[in-house]
Amino acid sequence: MRISELSRQSGVPIATIKYYLREGLLQPGRATAATQAEYDEAHLRRLRLVRALIGVRGLSVSATREVLGAVSAHQGEQHQVLGLVLGARPVGEGEEPPAVPGGADVDALVAELGWDVSPHAPARAVLAETLETLRSLGEPIDWHTLLPYAELAERTAVLDLDQIHPSDDLLAQAERALLLTVLMEPALLALRRLAQENESARRNA
């Protein structure tokens, strides 16, 4: 397909596609004339993934380039590719993650749940920070409080991964996982708010 069709199918403006080509985020098309090139499904899948990493995950161009490089190095490895695209695993995993206040509590929670997760996962720091913040406000909370919430998160994750079709191309799976994971976040929080209102009505009936 020509660049205009690539733009139409991806929803990315032609000028932006050309920018991504110059930045090396998208591989060049097959040159058919001095100023024309042909693009195919592989270009479209890669472009959609770039659009998701930059537009939905909010990555810079250079961070996106790093993620795409790491993804290429893990071709065919679904778990690694999903982790890189979703930001659960960093591009370079050489160093120990820095110790954070409350980090030991999160380690204990993860161990109790038996979860196989990276020590670098940014989500761990978010959990540690939440526990610390609530404690600083005088809330009697420790990691045990999070256990039943974590069990519900396990069921949510099963629903999430069931939305990914293993027959799709791996880049397409990863792009879809990123969209569904990030864009569903406000919706999941909204469902909880409505459910709280309903439960409160039920208890006060």
Add this chain to the structure above:
Amino acid sequence: MRISELSRQSGVPIATIKYYLREGLLQPGRATAATQAEYDEAHLRRLRLVRALIGVRGLSVSATREVLGAVSAHQGEQHQVLGLVLGARPVGEGEEPPAVPGGADVDALVAELGWDVSPHAPARAVLAETLETLRSLGEPIDWHTLLPYAELAERTAVLDLDQIHPSDDLLAQAERALLLTVLMEPALLALRRLAQENESARRNA
């Protein structure tokens, strides 16, 4: 207690407490001398609620004043007070909420779940916007997709409301509900991310 003790117990600086007094967010203490006043547990509870509405929910002073006024008008009514403090119900409910794209889908979802929730709940607009955004990105999603997530939200809401102790003063319950609801949001999203990573590892083992 004197204002210095009120400040120590609430974590709110004295200058801020005086500001809240001038703005009418906090009721005056009992004057014991020309420039001294005594405060009690009721002041502390009110101050903590103001701190949560402004600091955690991010309300302006005038919006906080409106919520507190409505809360006073619904004394002893747990469901109404929780709704006002959490922002599930607006202070004035006179008008019909504006129709939003995707709103009918949310109405259908709420009806299917049998949830007793306000038509004004901001969470409804968030759900509608999510459905529209995902559809505009080509995702084959409609409100039925949200049903199993909503059922998990119901269980989350039971955990949430179980954290509120009915024996506490109602303002203290509402402040605690606000803190736990808002501050747990990043933690719940983080638990989902970790659970996804674990589930992916499990499926790719």
